[in-house]
């Protein structure tokens with residue numbers, strides 16, 4: 001595979017990133033020459049606590065610094081959070097993406113990717129142009145394909161059934177047209193109706209309610225092969241609204257991986273020295289403001305003296321007071337790992353945090369001597385292995401090829417929910433054994449083990465103490481909770497005792513599991529902090545809170 005196709009060859013689609021729930025155009029706000037806004041001069045240098053150093057914490061801190069505030073970042077593990085790229089024993093160069101690994105060229109995340117000068121190449125998704133071959137192994141039968149046209153007719157029928165279901169039940173063509181034209185009134189009219197009609201529907205329920213998916217076999221195949229970035233049956237119990245958000249925002253389409261690893265985006269923002277900077281001297285970066293190191297993890301959050309600010313206690317015993325704080329870690333931490341003042345949030349937000357649902361996820365990686373899977377099989381004339389989707393234990397195998405003379409990286413297994421729990425109690429070595437045994441059924445003539453040059457690396461996010469899950473995924477009937485969480489940056493209507501503590505990140509977004517959406521919530525939080533400190537946006541460049549009434553997510 002060549003690596004000439006960088007993100008700059010492929011301009012982002014104008015629809016990318018436009019959420020049907022809150023169709024604010026974040027990249028316009030970010031790119032406007034007036035900047036995001038301003039806080040009063042006497043507020044310059046004011047400390048703002050930013051809890052969590054993942055992508056949403058870094059975007060929040062970076063933009064607050066540009067406004068002349070002094071973000072103080074707390075991080076309990078390492079900067080990057082779920083954008084975590086690791087090396088292998090004896091091969092420290094970061095190569096294995098334990099969390100996020102593929103991104104649509106959506107405007108908001110790539111605003112930062114481009115700012116940092118990072119390069120991206122097409123991600124080897126199932127049946128994608130960048131994928132030399134895809135192997136689908138279902139019920140013990142194996143199919144090889146270069147593209148969808150090589151698969152048996154049944155697979156084409158399933159793909160047609162999905163399009164038909166979206167046409168019939170979710171106004172797909174009208175919605176996509178409105179997204180492209182940025183026709184806010186049509187987007188809102190269609191989506192508001194969809195929310196009312198489908199908010200209690202699971203993904204599986206949606207499929208069974210359409211004539212297109214009347215056969216069990218079709219639903220089973222669809223669960224395995226899915227659309228865009230892979231199989232979807234582990235999402236069958238989730239709200240169909242989440243799946244429609246993936247379709248409408250195209251976050252699962254035409255994805256890219258970042259050369260050198262996705263962790264470079266948050267860590268890059270940490271050390272980047274922005275040119276447009278208020279109050280701080282040129283050369284200021286988050287790293288400089290923190291003497292190179294974030295504050296330790298947070299263990300307690302309470303109201304400060306007089307109830308005006310927040311006392312943040314870190315695990316080393318340090319306590320500091322802030323007028324405003326932004327919390328970006330997974331929200332379950334507020335329930336179990338951080339002692340919180342009950343007044344931190346209004347009670348409907350506490351309920352929404354309690355009810356938040358996470359997907360689990362495990363990944364297993366190995367480093368190989370070379371991308372041997374591109375070797376030709378003499379008997380068949382095909383590559384010896386391909387990107388693999390299977391209904392057996394490994395579920396998804398992804399192959400990363402940096403050229404014939406470079407080591408290869410295999411994500412030998414990428415699983416969600418129940419499939420993740422099946423391996424959660426195994427060590428990386430034990431996982432390798434069961435996964436290789438399973439893959440030997442599909443590839444009896446391929447000796448994967450002989451190519452592995454370092455001990456395997458694995459992760460299970462639901463057993464990671466400071467995460468407790470991979471990403472938020474809403475269940476049927478949870479729209480109201482999602483709405484409460486997403487809109488928490490609009491605090492004018494809150495009782496005074498609840499104002500000044502903002503939440504951002506994957507949990508707060510409309511659609512978990514996509515960094516793009518976490519970034520948007522960070523930008524909402526920036527608006528909320530600005531407002532809390534008496535600042536405002538420029539009249540020519542209104543922010544998400546200024547346009548809230550016009551764009552507000554429907555109340556049901």
Ligand SMILES: Cc1cc2nc3c(=O)[nH]c(=O)nc-3n(C[C@H](O)[C@H](O)[C@H](O)COP(=O)(O)OP(=O)(O)OC[C@H]3O[C@@H](n4cnc5c(N)ncnc54)[C@H](O)[C@@H]3O)c2cc1C
Pocket residue numbers: 051052053054055056057074075076077078079080081082083098099100101102103296297298299328329330333337338361362461466467469470471504505506507512513514515516518
């Ligand atoms: C397996 C997996 C696959 C994914 N795949 C993709 C993908 O391909 N594409 C995509 O776009 N997105 C993907 N995502 C989602 C994406 O990774 C997230 O949306 C994004 O990284 C979330 O960023 P965040 O800043 O909201 O949260 P996080 O990255 O979780 O950051 C929160 C930070 O808070 C820290 N923290 C926790 N507790 C405390 C405390 N008490 N004090 C201080 N700090 C604390 C954590 O250590 C962490 O660094 C994936 C996620 C996972 C887990």
